[in-house]
Amino acid sequence: MNVKTSKSKRIASLDLLKGAIMIIMALDHVRDYFHYDAFFFDPTDPEKTNMGLYFTRWITHYCAPTFSLLAGVSAYLIGTRKSKKELSYFLLKRGIWLIFIELTVVNFSWFFDIHFQTFGLFVIWSLGISMIFLAAIIHLKLKHILFFSLVVIFGHHALDSIQIGNKIFWSVIHERNFIDLSNGTKLLAAYPILPWVGVMSLGYFMGSFYEKSYLAEKRKKIFFIIGISSIVMFFVVRLFNGYGNFNYWESYELGIQTAYSFFNPAKYPPSISYLLMTLGPVFLILSLTENLKGKIINIISVFGKVPFFYYIIHIYIIHLLALITAWITGFGWENMIVKGWVTVSPKLDGFGFSLTYVYLVWVAIVVFLYPFCKKFSIYKRNNKDKAWLSYL
Numbered sequence: 001m002n003v004k005t006s007k008s009k010r011i012a013s014l015d016l017l018k019g020a021i022m023i024i025m026a027l028d029h030v031r032d033y034f035h036y037d038a039f040f041f042d043p044t045d046p047e048k049t050n051m052g053l054y055f056t057r058w059i060t061h062y063c064a065p066t067f068s069l070l071a072g073v074s075a076y077l078i079g080t081r082k083s084k085k086e087l088s089y090f091l092l093k094r095g096i097w098l099i100f101i102e103l104t105v106v107n108f109s110w111f112f113d114i115h116f117q118t119f120g121l122f123v124i125w126s127l128g129i130s131m132i133f134l135a136a137i138i139h140l141k142l143k144h145i146l147f148f149s150l151v152v153i154f155g156h157h158a159l160d161s162i163q164i165g166n167k168i169f170w171s172v173i174h175e176r177n178f179i180d181l182s183n184g185t186k187l188l189a190a191y192p193i194l195p196w197v198g199v200m201s202l203g204y205f206m207g208s209f210y211e212k213s214y215l216a217e218k219r220k221k222i223f224f225i226i227g228i229s230s231i232v233m234f235f236v237v238r239l240f241n242g243y244g245n246f247n248y249w250e251s252y253e254l255g256i257q258t259a260y261s262f263f264n265p266a267k268y269p270p271s272i273s274y275l276l277m278t279l280g281p282v283f284l285i286l287s288l289t290e291n292l293k294g295k296i297i298n299i300i301s302v303f304g305k306v307p308f309f310y311y312i313i314h315i316y317i318i319h320l321l322a323l324i325t326a327w328i329t330g331f332g333w334e335n336m337i338v339k340g341w342v343t344v345s346p347k348l349d350g351f352g353f354s355l356t357y358v359y360l361v362w363v364a365i366v367v368f369l370y371p372f373c374k375k376f377s378i379y380k381r382n383n384k385d386k387a388w389l390s391y392l
Contacts, residue, residue: 010305011077011210013290014070016297017282019304021066023366026314028060030362033322033336036352038343046252046260052355054260061267064123065278067307068196071127072203075134077210084139090390091135097391098128101312109315112323112337118186120341121172124311126191130200133193137201146205152198154272157243159194176268178340188341192269199275216290223287230280237273238262244272302370305377309392310369317365326351 246266327333
């Protein structure tokens with residue numbers, strides 16, 4: 001029996017980075033649903049956290065910026081096989097699809113509420129709305145796209161003091177809020193448009209460095225310089241504790257607590273210091289991993305080839321396991337049907353386990369999902385003629 005195969009033209013370092021980020025992301029979501037302390041305090045609170053818990057939360061800060069940047073890179077690479085008009089249409093459809101999935105399939109996975117009393121605008125929404133904007137932005141010249149991206153990323157703080165009468169509008173644009181709508185329905189706007197759209201358009205510009213005519217050594221050198229420069233800029237912006245920061249760092253009697261505060265820039269919405277802290281190392285990783293090979297690299301990369309598939313399934317599994325665990329332990333499965341973010345649900349105070357248990361559950365889920373992701377990755381590779389697969 002002949003099996004149809006297709007030689008992959010994917011860029012290995014991009015799949016590796018996406019795969020690593022997908023794996024790390026699951027750790028934070030397991031912590032949200034299973035860690036005892038998650039229901040009582042923020043894991044980055046300098047006065048209450050510890051090194052293990054802080055690192056568990058801190059490392060996942062890299063997920064959303066990497067998603068957004070690499071989505072822009074992918075858009076550029078897709079555009080090398082399409083006209084600008086075709087790419088624009090694809091991004092528009094893809095963006096609308098992602099927003100629809102966020103408000104339905106993904107929202108249900110977070111809350112398990114059949115009445116949909118909470119609508120969350122999370123990372124999938126952010127990717128979707130950014131793609132809709134990118135559908136128009138790609139018609140600019142590359143140098144203008146770079147200019148737009150930098151203005152949005154470094155200039156959005158100029159809007160910090162502005163207040164708009166329409167709270168929903170401004171929350172969607174620039175300010176995180178939990179808004180009461182009507183009939184008990186709430187809107188959790190966790191990922192405002194700014195500056196995420198700038199991060200994705202920056203990724204689109206960086207995608208041009210992966211053109212076949214571009215020398216790999218030159219690309220790696222430029223990415224390395226960008227990475228180091230961004231990290232240096234992070235320390236400068238953060239030390240000044242002014243523009244470029246939403247939540248300022250504080251000095252504590254213990255040096256480790258001061259460090260906790262310093263390395264915890266605002267993510268909602270992402271401050272300049274947050275994006276410099278996260279995207280700087282991302283560029284370094286892209287610079288240093290192009291030639292990496294091996295079995296472990298291949299395993300991690302599998303998750304990076306089917307990120308959307310993995311994303312949706314892993315949330316359902318985590319939440320379902322948490323519901324079953326609550327039922328088995330006598331806590332009550334119905335308490336895992338939440339109306340709002342899980343960690344701020346008063347009914348869940350007292351549920352959860354140690355951080356060690358969280359890590360064990362995380363590893364088990366990732367291992368469980370690997371064969372499914374691998375099979376789906378092979379299916380996608382061997383069925384490129386099926387247009388619907390591009391939406392998964």
